[in-house]
Amino acid sequence: MSGPHGPYQPSGQSFEWNRPPVPQKRWTKPRLFAVGAVGVLIFAIIGSCIDSPSDNKTPGAATVSDTSTTSPPPPGAADGYTFDELDTKQILVGTVESISFSEVSVGFEVDEDDTAKTSMDFELALIGAAKCYAMSEPLGKAVVEALPVGSHVTVVRTAEKASSTELGDEAFIHLAAPGNMATDTAFGPSVNEQLVAQGSASLMPGFDRAPDAPALSVQIETVRASVPVQSEPYVDPIAAADIKAWDERVGLxxxxxxxxxxxxxEAEESQRRIYGPDGIPDTDDDPNNNYNVPGYVPGTGGGSGGGGGGFCRSRFC
Structure with a gap:
């Protein structure tokens, strides 16, 4: 399977919806000729045949009633999905029905009868508020704005965990191309990535940006090694979106x-206050206080200085 911005090669088929043209009634009037009753009768029969829409169909085309509309049919398999397919197919096509914070309910056509539908709930994979509490509440609103109810979407499901082959309830969701129906070939960046790019979410479980933390490239490798195989193509684009949003201070x-x-x-200032201007213990610029007195143990008065004059190198003294 290629990356999330390229075409996927799912099992099953791509679906194209081609509505046959609605037959138009044509009314004819027999010309007036100086002919006998037999000629008039022949023209009447021909007019009757032309007037019948049932005889004006394209072979194999579906019947379209005069009351039909031009709105496209719902996305999904041509005859709807079986319930077994809804359990086992990695890529599904459906319509957004509702949003609850970051949980997206998607409706699907099923092949039980012409009107049968069902819905499934999906969590957006690999993203969340992570270590950024400012994102916690606004994230739900951002998901609603990114996935309006009624949107046609491609759902790329992922396994429950890296060691599992069973598909879970986490997914990467792609909107349809503008002016088109969604298909089982995912279009463009996932909504997951778009939310991170606009600064509304972060790559989970979140980057550690402390000075002594591993390099971001190492952290990305760790994430990639820990996710299910279906999620791997999405790790790098979402990580890149996270880094760019952070560097450029985008959104939240x-x-x-x-x-x-x-x-x-504030932490650096505290270190300098405790350990001197360099913020490092046991150096010449350490201030003369109990935080830096060698051998001091709280409550004992011991230490190399003896008789209650001891020192402590721990900041927890």
Missing amino acids: AGVCRASWEKIAR
Whole structure:
């Protein structure tokens, strides 16, 4: 399977909806000729045949009533999905029915009869508020705006966990190409990635951006190694969107970065206050206080200085 921006090669078939043209009634009037009753009768029979829409069909075309509309049929398999297919197919095509925070309910046609429908609930895979609390509440609104009810979508499902082959309730959801119906070939970036790119969500479980944290490339590799195989093609694009939104302070990612920088700045100031200007213990610039007195144990008064004059190198003294 190629990346999320390229075509997928799912099992099953792609679906194209081709409505046959609605037959138009044509009314004819027999010309007036100086002929006998037999000629008039022949013209009447011909007019009757032309007037009948049932004889004006394209061979093999579906019947379209005069009351039909031009709205497209719902997406999905030509005759609807079987319930077994809904359980086992990785890629499904349906219509957004409702949103509950980051849970998306998608409706599907089923082949039980002409009007049978069912719905399934999916969580957006690989994204969330992560370590950015500012995203927690607004994320639900962002999902609603990104996936309006009634949208035709391609749902790319992923397994419950890396070690499982059973498809779970997490998915990457793609909107249909503008002006087109969704198909089982996913179009464009997933909504998951788009939400991260606009700063409304983060790659889960979230990057550690502390100074002593592993490089982001190493963290991405760790995420890729921990996700189901169906999710692997989505890791790099979503990670890239996360990094770009953070670097450019896009949306709520910018709010989260400002908050993180404030916390980091306060921590550095605390380190300098405790361990001197360099913020490092056991150096020449350490201030002369109990945080930096060697051998001091709270409550004992011991240490190399003896008699209650001891020192403590721990910030928890």
